[in-house]
Amino acid sequence: MKVLVHFEHDGGAIKRGSLSALRFARDVAEQTGGAVTGLVLGSDAGDAASDAARYVPVLVADDTALKPAIAGPHARVIADAVTSGGFDVVVGAATSAGKDVLGRVGGLLGGFMASDVVGHEVADGELLFRRPMFAGSAIATVRLCGGPQVVTVRDASYEPSDAAAEPGAITPLAVDTGSLPRDVEVTGTPPSQGGRPDVTEAQVVVSGGRAWKSSEDFETHVGALADLFGGAAGSSRALVDAGITPNELQVGQTGKIVAPQLYLALGISGAVQHLAGMRNSKVIVAINEDRDAPIFQVSNYGIVGDVYEVVPLLIEKLKAADA
Amino acid sequence: MKILVPTKRVPDPDQRVRATADGSGLEDKDLYYVPNPFDLIAVEEALAIREREIEDSEIVTVGVGVTDYEKELRATLAMGADRALLVETAANLDPWNVALALEKVVEREQPDLVLMGKQAIDDDSNQVGQFLAARLGWPQATFIASFALVEGGAAIQRETDTGMESLKIALPAVVTADLRLNEPRYASMPQIMKAQRRPIDRVALEDLGVTVAPRCEIVALEVPSANRTCAFLDSADELLDALRNEEVC
Ligand SMILES: Cc1cc2nc3c(=O)[nH]c(=O)nc-3n(C[C@H](O)[C@H](O)[C@H](O)COP(=O)(O)OP(=O)(O)OC[C@H]3O[C@@H](n4cnc5c(N)ncnc54)[C@H](O)[C@@H]3O)c2cc1C
Ligand SMILES: Nc1ncnc2c1ncn2[C@@H]1O[C@H](COP(=O)(O)O)[C@@H](O)[C@H]1O
Numbered sequence: 001m002k003v004l005v006h007f008e009h010d011g012g013a014i015k016r017g018s019l020s021a022l023r024f025a026r027d028v029a030e031q032t033g034g035a036v037t038g039l040v041l042g043s044d045a046g047d048a049a050s051d052a053a054r055y056v057p058v059l060v061a062d063d064t065a066l067k068p069a070i071a072g073p074h075a076r077v078i079a080d081a082v083t084s085g086g087f088d089v090v091v092g093a094a095t096s097a098g099k100d101v102l103g104r105v106g107g108l109l110g111g112f113m114a115s116d117v118v119g120h121e122v123a124d125g126e127l128l129f130r131r132p133m134f135a136g137s138a139i140a141t142v143r144l145c146g147g148p149q150v151v152t153v154r155d156a157s158y159e160p161s162d163a164a165a166e167p168g169a170i171t172p173l174a175v176d177t178g179s180l181p182r183d184v185e186v187t188g189t190p191p192s193q194g195g196r197p198d199v200t201e202a203q204v205v206v207s208g209g210r211a212w213k214s215s216e217d218f219e220t221h222v223g224a225l226a227d228l229f230g231g232a233a234g235s236s237r238a239l240v241d242a243g244i245t246p247n248e249l250q251v252g253q254t255g256k257i258v259a260p261q262l263y264l265a266l267g268i269s270g271a272v273q274h275l276a277g278m279r280n281s282k283v284i285v286a287i288n289e290d291r292d293a294p295i296f297q298v299s300n301y302g303i304v305g306d307v308y309e310v311v312p313l314l315i316e317k318l319k320a321a322d323a
Numbered sequence: 324m325k326i327l328v329p330t331k332r333v334p335d336p337d338q339r340v341r342a343t344a345d346g347s348g349l350e351d352k353d354l355y356y357v358p359n360p361f362d363l364i365a366v367e368e369a370l371a372i373r374e375r376e377i378e379d380s381e382i383v384t385v386g387v388g389v390t391d392y393e394k395e396l397r398a399t400l401a402m403g404a405d406r407a408l409l410v411e412t413a414a415n416l417d418p419w420n421v422a423l424a425l426e427k428v429v430e431r432e433q434p435d436l437v438l439m440g441k442q443a444i445d446d447d448s449n450q451v452g453q454f455l456a457a458r459l460g461w462p463q464a465t466f467i468a469s470f471a472l473v474e475g476g477a478a479i480q481r482e483t484d485t486g487m488e489s490l491k492i493a494l495p496a497v498v499t500a501d502l503r504l505n506e507p508r509y510a511s512m513p514q515i516m517k518a519q520r521r522p523i524d525r526v527a528l529e530d531l532g533v534t535v536a537p538r539c540e541i542v543a544l545e546v547p548s549a550n551r552t553c554a555f556l557d558s559a560d561e562l563l564d565a566l567r568n569e570e571v572c
Contacts, residue, residue, distance in 0.1 A: 071453070071463055096484045099449050100465045106450060107457025111419025111538040115448055128542065133446055134340045138349070141543040145536075183462035183493040187478070190486025198484070204571070229572065237502070247468070247482050247503055254361075254442065254502065256484075262571040273336065283571050284551070285562065291555075301565050302553045313559040321563070 001034040001127070004082055005056065006092035006102060009040065009048035014055075016201050017093030019160035022055055024120065024153045025091050026161055031122040034088070038168070039081055041074055043067035049170050055161060057168030059085070063175040065182075068189065069097065073180035075104035081173060082109060082148050089127070094152035094257070095200075106150040113150040114142055116257075118157040135253040136276035155200060156259030156280060196223075197232045199251060204231030204262045205278070207251055210238040211267020211288075211307045218244055221311045222266055228318045234258065234278075236268045252277035267307040270295025287311070324380040324472075326369040327434035328404065329425055330362040332386065332395040333445040342546045349544065358395040360507075361440025363402075364500040367507040368470060369438050370403045376472045381405050383432060387424045389413060393523055401510035401518035408432075412528035412535065418446070419538040422454035427531040429459060434495065436477075441466050441499040456497035464492050466501040 003025040008015040025036045038058035040049045044067075049060040061077045078101065082090050090105060092098040094116045106113035118139070119130035126143060129151070133140050199205050206229060208222035218239065226233040235245035237252060251258055253276040263281035268274060270286070270293055278284070279298050286299040287310050296302045303310055334340060334354045341350040358366075366384060373380040384399040386392040387410040396407035410424050429437065442449040456463035468487060469480040476493045482501045492498075510518070528535070556562050566572035 071456075071465070075457065096466055096482060100453065100463075103450050103453025103465070104457045104463060106419075107422065107454035111417075111422065111450075111454055113418070113450055114539060115450060131447075133544075134334070134349075135336065135444065135447070137340050138342060138544050138546050140541045143540050143542055145538055145540060181460075181462065183496075184464070185491045186488060187491050188487075188489030190483060190488060192485075200484075240502070246486065247501070248484065248486055253444065253447065262566065262569075283566070283569050285566070286553070296553045296555075297550050299553045300551055300569075301562060302555050303557070303559075303562060304555060310559060314562065317559050317563055 001028055001032040001088040002086060003029050003034060003036050004085065004087040004090040005036060005038045006078060006090060006098070007038050007040050007048070007052045008093060008095065008097055009042065009051065011042065012047045012051065014048065014051050015093065016160055017095050017098070017155040019055070020155035020158035021091045021093050021153050022161040023158040024117070024151070028089060028120065028122070028127065032125065037085070039078065041066050041069070041077055053168045053170050054163040055168070056164065057171070059171050059173045061173040061175050063177055065177045065180050066175070068186045069101070070184045070186065071101045071104045072184055074101045075108060076180055077175060078105045079108040088147055089149045089151060091151040091153060094154045098152045102150055102152055109148050109150060110146065112144040112146050112148065114144060115152045117151055117153045132276065135272045136279065137272055154257050156257050196226060199232045199234045199249065199256050199258050202232035203260050204229040205234045205251070205258050205260045205281070206231055206264045206266065207234035207236065207268060207278070208239060208245070208266045209236040209268030212239060212244060215244050221307070221315070224315055225264070225311060228315060228322070229262070231260070236274050265295050265299070266311060268295055269293050270298065324372070324377045324436065325432065325434040326372065326380060326382050327429065327432055327437045328362065328365050328369050328382065328384045328399070329437070329439045329451070330366065330384045330386050330395060330399055331359040331440070331443045332356045332388065332392050333359045333443055336360070336444055340546065342544045346543045346545055348541070356391070356395060358398050359440050359443050361442055361444070361500050363507040364502070364504050365438045365440055366399050366402055366404060367505045368500060370508070371505060372470070372472070383408060383434070385410065385425065385428050387412065387416060387421050387528070396523055397518045397521070398510065400521050401514045402508060406524060408524045408526065410526055410528050410531060414528070414535040415537070416535070417537060417539040418448045418450035418454055420533070420535050421451050422458055423533045424528055424531060425451070425455050426458045427533055436494060437497045439497070439499055441501055452497050452499040459497070462492050462496045464490055464496065464498045467498050468501055468503045470498065470504070
């Protein structure tokens with residue numbers, strides 16, 4: 001199968017989630033005797049294209065109309081690249097950005113789409129995908145009844161791919177600027193983030209739940225512990241709903257999906273919707289005053305106690321160990 | 324302004340789901356259904372637009388599926404929707420075929436805005452809104468957190484991977500609701516009673532000119548257990564020792 005990888009980038013470097021998509025693409029190409037090509041969209045996209053070319057040959061659509069990234073024009077360019085290049089599969093990361101644009105690509109290419117894929121196999125020359133449903137309570141095996149196929153994969157389930165021995169060629173892709181929709185205008189972009197990594201990119205994620213009474217308490221406990229681990233701070237939806245944490249920290253079925261080496265759940269009960277976002281973490285630790293909280297059923301280690309007492313102790317011990 | 328709100332019925336998220344013994348689907352005998360939570364957020368926003376921005380707005384909700392959808396559609400009438408439409412089919416639907424049905428409904432109803440959930444919490448596909456926008460050739464704004472009508476369209480804030488993005492979008496458009504958009508209202512008892520007597524428009528999927536052609540088929544379903552055995556510890560010191568032994572700290 002010929003597989004096209006949609007590379008997300010920040011203007012320079014390719015995002016980690018896209019390297020997980022690349023892992024999927026390479027596996028599929030290997031299993032079916034095909035080849036992988038990358039696709040980079042943007043304006044002044046040279047740096048991103050060079051970074052992508054460290055992994056695979058890339059097509060670059062470089063046009064001022066493609067920045068900032070807007071689903072309408074981007075989807076048009078991606079769908080055209082799939083059709084004109086005769087690709088069987090286009091894959092990208094199951095990020096918010098990936099779901100936005102590749103969903104639209106799916107709509108342009110006839111709806112053969114599997115989202116949030118966590119595994120795949122090739123059976124009788126046909127791709128089968130594994131994807132969670134019902135907040136991860138069930139795992140479905142699905143087949144797509146035709147193509148071209150559009151796929152988003154979870155980075156938590158595919159190890160990021162390594163660079164190739166030799167860089168790939170960079171081929172410009174002509175963009176028919178006039179044909180692109182201009183019905184959406186970006187009027188404000190998110191402020192660039194502070195020092196802490198994104199929950200999906202960290203090896204350690206420290207998450208807080210309803211136990212935390214304020215943004216200050218969250219920051220001085222959950223945030224401080226995350227910093228000591230060199231990790232990310234995450235949150236349950238309860239805190240997002242209460243306005244204590246911002247939306248992009250939410251872990252779960254309707255938030256972000258993580259699978260770090262270490263996940264600490266501090267004052268989180270463990271609703272299925274939260275578990276859906278973190279249950280595949282390697283080591284899970286829960287601190288909760290309620291011994292019967294469901295979070296303990298998916299945890300490797302637990303402390304029954306008040307987070308306002310235990311977390312300051314943890315912070316103190318870690319600081320002492322660092323000193 | 325006319326607003327179309329697609330509404331799906333989904334198993335109540337507070338229930339445990341089980342696969343059938345042969346793994347072909349869900350054990351659905353005892354499942355209790357509710358309107359998809361994100362779709363209720365979309366209904367709420369439509370009502371808020373009517374209250375806040377254009378008083379003579381018309382709000383039409385639409386479900387695509389089996390006859391029992393009535394209960395969930397009535398819930399949207401009780402909240403305040405003007406009309407509800409049921410596109411009836413007994414066929415198994417995937418996001419593509421739902422989008423085709425909705426496309427036909429849009430052609431009939433000619434709304435200025437399609438406001439829908441970002442994701443159905445049963446299949447967790449997160450596809451129908453994007454499919455529909457692509458089919459219609461309309462602009463899309465997914466994962467929205469605020470909506471206001473402005474000169475020439477709508478001003479929208481949407482959730483991205485790194486924070487909030489602001490957009491100006493032309494209408495008609497397809498927008499999908501995220502959690503922070505609003506808190507859906509509860510219908511009062513009298514409203515619920517009144518909604519029981521309201522008619523629900525019905526049309527067969529075939530009569531809309533849609534022939535179901537499957538795109539995504541479930542070949543097997545399993546319900547895994549990811550439970551672990553939790554070692555309960557007594558102190559911060561014990562925990563840090565354990566994490567060092569696991570080589571994660
Ligand atoms: C459609 C849908 C989608 C959803 N999506 C998500 C999602 O993506 N992510 C998500 O997280 N949730 C999601 N939810 C919400 C989910 O169902 C739960 O409501 C939520 O996860 C609860 O958050 P919590 O554990 O922080 O709060 P609670 O359930 O209130 O739990 C708080 C816990 O903290 C403990 N506690 C309180 N004080 C202390 C203290 N001082 N010390 C120690 N422990 C203490 C309590 O014992 C309790 O176990 C979704 C719900 C629905 C219906
Ligand atoms: N059968 C259906 N009837 C009406 N609306 C639906 C149906 N299926 C999905 N939708 C809408 O599409 C949104 C996204 O669904 P999905 O792509 O399946 O996650 C939902 O929040 C609903 O607004």
